[in-house]
Amino acid sequence: MTTKVDPAESQRQGISPPTERVVAVVELLGANPDGQFTLAEICRRLQISRATGHVILTTLAAHDWVTRDPVTAAYSWGPAIASLANPTDTHRCRDDLQALAAATGTQVHLSRRQGQTLVIDQTAGNCSTGPRIGPGLRTPLVAPFGREYVAWAAPDVQRAWLEAIGQPSPALRRRMTSILREIRTRGFAVERLTTEYLRVYTALRALTGDGEVDAITAQLARAFADLTVIDVLPDELGAKASHNVAIISAPITDATGAVTMSVTAAVFTTVDSARIRMLGQQVSRTAHNIEARIAGYPPAAP
Structure with missing residues (x-):
């Protein structure tokens, strides 16, 4: 060298x-x-x-x-x-994304991790109730966003991700610990749809245009985390409960087990608990099929 x-x-x-x-x-x-x-x-x-x-x-x-x-x-x-050195032809996954979009009636997209940002690689379908999302759009991988990317990571990685926005309050730390544990169990993350989410998410995407997560980005993400309820825990998914949901995302791992991509369904509407679980299962199944396709194995049967 x-x-x-x-x-x-x-x-x-x-x-x-x-x-x-x-x-x-x-x-x-x-x-x-x-x-x-x-x-x-x-x-x-x-x-x-x-x-x-x-x-x-x-x-x-x-x-x-x-x-x-x-x-x-x-x-x-x-x-x-x-x-x-190890290129991934994600266009081979186009059929999986189109099938998911048709099954869920939402726009879906495949995102890839690039450093401290998440970049949308490709999309399929449409969401009549939410913003149109196109390839190339960047969002920061900073707490509380990108939970499906860090839920399976080592505790020190999770801690660094959370503390990158500053020392979290005890309540936020407890909430995030429970949420990451739940994501590992059920296999997908749920983003609640709130006015704060729409405003902060739009601002964060603009701030991360250059691929860097700076102090302003971190402080904005922290303000969002402190002001809103992050994700949905099992006791909040009651049989009759309904929730305003923005997106549901599931991780895609590489051969080493690291989460490098994710599949997302853009819901942007009010759905009941059963619908959340069904969408989560559909998104997770698509993520697993893409993993198998990239690895060269046949996808699982629907």
């Missing part, structure tokens, strides 16, 4: 010194896919200036070739470049 960029060595015909610096950064992080490096460490190891290192890493982060930890500000190997 290249651990030093020597400008004199790069003066050969056809060689671009700025490009070699980018390659050196990628090689450093790629050789340590589970490690994290601060900007100072990267610049010291590669003997490049801090200004140059900052420009390179900011650009790579914008394209999800590297990820920046919002707590430590350290950089690590990003999902976008990792996917180049």
Whole structure:
């Protein structure tokens, strides 16, 4: 691996010194896919200036070739470049999405994790009661959003996700602990439809246009978490209970068991408890079928 960029060595015909610096950064992080490096460490190891290192890493982060930890500000190997080595043809899942949209009468979409954001890969169907959602739309992976991505993660990962918005209140911490446990049990997350949700969600999508989760994004997410009831617990799903539901999402895991994508049904209406359970099961079944399709196994029978 290249651990030093020597400008004199790069003066050969056809060689671009700025490009070699980018390659050196990628090689450093790629050789340590589970490690994290601060900007100072990267610049010291590669003997490049801090200004140059900052420009390179900011650009790579914008394209999800590297990820920046919002707590430590350290950089690590990003999902976008990792996917180049193991590409996933999600267009093979088009039939699954269309079948789910037809069965649920909703718009559905397939999202992919890219660093600290979730990016919609493709959609199917329509939702007459909610906003039209298109491919490429980004939302931040910051608490309380993206619960289906962290519900199966290690406790320290869940804690970092929750505390990235600041120290949560004891009540919010208890609620999120119960919610993540319930998502692991039932297999899907439920987002309540409220005025606050619509306003905050719209603002968060705009703030995450560059792929970064900054302090403003974190504070807005925290305000939302403190002001609304997150998800739905079993004792709230009474036989006669009805709930205003925005979306229902289920995780898709890769070969290592990590959640890398999700399937979502955009409901945006009032539904009863039985309907929530049915939609959750349909979304979860589609997520499992996509997992099997990507892995090369036949999907389960409906």
